Amino acid sequence: xxxxxxxxxxxxxxxxxxxxxxxxxxxxxxxxxxxxxxxxxxxxxxxxxxxxxxxxxxxxxxxxxxxxxxxxxxxxxxxxxxxxxxxxxxxxxxxxxx
Numbered sequence: 001x002x003x004x005x006x007x008x009x010x011x012x013x014x015x016x017x018x019x020x021x022x023x024x025x026x027x028x029x030x031x032x033x034x035x036x037x038x039x040x041x042x043x044x045x046x047x048x049x050x051x052x053x054x055x056x057x058x059x060x061x062x063x064x065x066x067x068x069x070x071x072x073x074x075x076x077x078x079x080x081x082x083x084x085x086x087x088x089x090x091x092x093x094x095x096x097x098x
């Protein structure tokens with residue numbers, strides 16, 4: 001729960017388009033019922049989303065800044081990431097459409 005005017009910082013990895021990730025998304029799609037989910041070797045279940053998913057998730061927020069990043073994962077691979085700084089609007093405030 002955020003108070004009106006509070007800032008939210010979101011940082012996550014995006015749906016990747018390299019062959020390694022496409023293969024693992026496809027491998028686990030039936031198990032988890034959606035594309036973009038995968039398991040790691042140590043048993044974690046992860047999900048990558050397309051950038052539009054984050055836009056819809058934050059539709060009621062005022063987006064202050066968005067940055068695309070490239071990060072190195074713990075396994076040494078590079079992944080496309082997204083960082084968003086958003087503000088929860090005050091009651092009655094209309095969020096501009098993008």
